Amino acid sequence: MSKVVIIDYGAGNVRSVKFALERMGITPMLSRDAPEIQSADKIIFPGVGEASSSMKALENYGLIEVIQNAKQPFLGICLGMQMMCESSEENNTQGLGIFPLPVKLFAGGAVKVPHMGWNQIEALKTPIFNGLEEKEYMYFVHSYYVPDSEWTIAKASYPTPFSAALHKDNFYGCQFHPEKSGTFGQQILKNFIEM
Amino acid sequence: MLTKRIVPCLDIKDGRTVKGVNFVNLRDAGDPVELAAIYSEQGADELVFLDITATGDGRKTTAELVEKVAEKVNIPFTVGGGIKSVEDVYTLLHRGADKISINSWAVKEPKVLDELAAQFGSQCVVLAVDAKQIDGNWKVHLVGGKVPTEIDLFDWVREAESRGAGEILFTSMDHDGSKAGFANEALAKMSDMVNIPIIASGGAGSIQDFADTFVHGKADAALAASVFHFKEIEIPTLKQELKSQGIAMRI
Numbered sequence: 001m002s003k004v005v006i007i008d009y010g011a012g013n014v015r016s017v018k019f020a021l022e023r024m025g026i027t028p029m030l031s032r033d034a035p036e037i038q039s040a041d042k043i044i045f046p047g048v049g050e051a052s053s054s055m056k057a058l059e060n061y062g063l064i065e066v067i068q069n070a071k072q073p074f075l076g077i078c079l080g081m082q083m084m085c086e087s088s089e090e091n092n093t094q095g096l097g098i099f100p101l102p103v104k105l106f107a108g109g110a111v112k113v114p115h116m117g118w119n120q121i122e123a124l125k126t127p128i129f130n131g132l133e134e135k136e137y138m139y140f141v142h143s144y145y146v147p148d149s150e151w152t153i154a155k156a157s158y159p160t161p162f163s164a165a166l167h168k169d170n171f172y173g174c175q176f177h178p179e180k181s182g183t184f185g186q187q188i189l190k191n192f193i194e195m
Numbered sequence: 196m197l198t199k200r201i202v203p204c205l206d207i208k209d210g211r212t213v214k215g216v217n218f219v220n221l222r223d224a225g226d227p228v229e230l231a232a233i234y235s236e237q238g239a240d241e242l243v244f245l246d247i248t249a250t251g252d253g254r255k256t257t258a259e260l261v262e263k264v265a266e267k268v269n270i271p272f273t274v275g276g277g278i279k280s281v282e283d284v285y286t287l288l289h290r291g292a293d294k295i296s297i298n299s300w301a302v303k304e305p306k307v308l309d310e311l312a313a314q315f316g317s318q319c320v321v322l323a324v325d326a327k328q329i330d331g332n333w334k335v336h337l338v339g340g341k342v343p344t345e346i347d348l349f350d351w352v353r354e355a356e357s358r359g360a361g362e363i364l365f366t367s368m369d370h371d372g373s374k375a376g377f378a379n380e381a382l383a384k385m386s387d388m389v390n391i392p393i394i395a396s397g398g399a400g401s402i403q404d405f406a407d408t409f410v411h412g413k414a415d416a417a418l419a420a421s422v423f424h425f426k427e428i429e430i431p432t433l434k435q436e437l438k439s440q441g442i443a444m445r446i
Contacts, residue, residue, distance in 0.1 A: 015265060015289065015290070015291045016265060019265050019266045022266070023266075023269070048318070048319070049315070049316045112391055112392050113390060114317065116318065116361070116392050116415075117200050117241075117415065117416070118197070118198045118200070118445040119196065119198070141293075143317075143318075157196075177271075179269070180269060180270060180271045181270075182235070182269050183269070185269065186269060
């Protein structure tokens with residue numbers, strides 16, 4: 001059975017991701033220990049909170065390069081995905097630079113911020129979306145977004161079009177919370193684990 | 196397109212669901228975990244658990260309950276009622292709640308909204324506010340709407356947003372239990388005033404009441420308890436009907 005490690009650096013949704021995997025019969029390991037993470041078959045990088053303090057936490061635990069150099073399937077969720085980008089407007093934070101993309105703040109006024117609730121994803125690419133149809137609903141809660149790009153494998157709009165998911169080499173990221181997105185979210189986690 | 200949200204609310208006391216709940220297919224009508232799972236399967240977009248337990252022991256039970264819900268349910272849920280310390284918030288979020296809602300505590304110490312937003316992020320901080328009209332002015336009430344304050348509802352909501360609340364759960368005590376519709380005029384005014392999502396609460400009696408609060412009340416989400424618990428309105432029917440009226444719904 002493959003070894004799944006959830007990087008436990010203090011993000012709020014670690015438990016929810018763990019429970020979601022357990023509902024699929026997988027027992028993940030929670031760890032912030034570099035050798036433990038490096039020995040995983042699959043790595044999940046959750047995120048809920050604020051970008052600069054989360055980057056600082058990764059730095060304190062010596063995990064920046066561990067993540068940048070990961071070779072196994074790697075999935076960043078929400079703030080996890082945003083931290084895999086180049087830089088974020090959230091407190092001008094330098095990211096991990098895996099995706100050479102900016103993270104921007106939704107312009108308030110036209111829409112309410114945070115973008116909170118169920119929204120559709122479309123233009124789905126890669127087998128991580130196997131079994132899903134276009135325009136399926138996922139649960140989002142975020143104030144910052146990654147624009148549409150060549151690494152985008154799912155799009156959403158609010159009403160600005162943005163990246164609902166990203167992919168490059170072994171790295172995947174999703175802006176929505178698959179662990180909170182009902183059976184279709186669960187399907188995405190399953191597809192990732194079975195890669 | 197971002198959908199409007201349908202949010203069943205479960206009142207919890209000592210880890211059990213209170214208020215009569217008549218689900219015939221429920222093995223244990225008082226088990227909040229089982230009820231939560233059923234609502235989730237029926238298409239509820241989110242759940243709210245309101246803890247009405249008074250004792251310390253009961254609150255510990257609530258924290259354990261939160262973990263059981265998080266284990267079982269794969270949609271977001273909020274926990275509120277009686278939260279009065281950062282430690283309470285940490286415990287509930289750590290156990291698996293997605294958001295917490297605070298009410299009296301924030302009225303007494305508004306700066307906790309800033310602290311919670313900085314520590315946990317605005318996305319998980321819901322300000323619950325109960326209000327009713329006194330001489331035509333909406334005033335914030337405490338203790339489940341029993342104790343009036345001098346605080347103006349709209350001033351308070353605006354302040355809460357600026358301090359870092361990520362969402363407002365507004366219950367109109369004038370409408371709660373009436374089954375005659377939500378406080379749409381006040382809701383629409385609030386929605387125009389702040390730039391964070393608003394959950395309408397109090398007054399749900401018919402499918403049209405939900406449609407009205409989304410269209411005329413400009414609410415982002417609508418919360419109800421008894422109409423769902425007593426199966427007066429079934430969630431799949433409700434969502435289909437709202438969708439057929441052109442309201443964005445996750446079906």
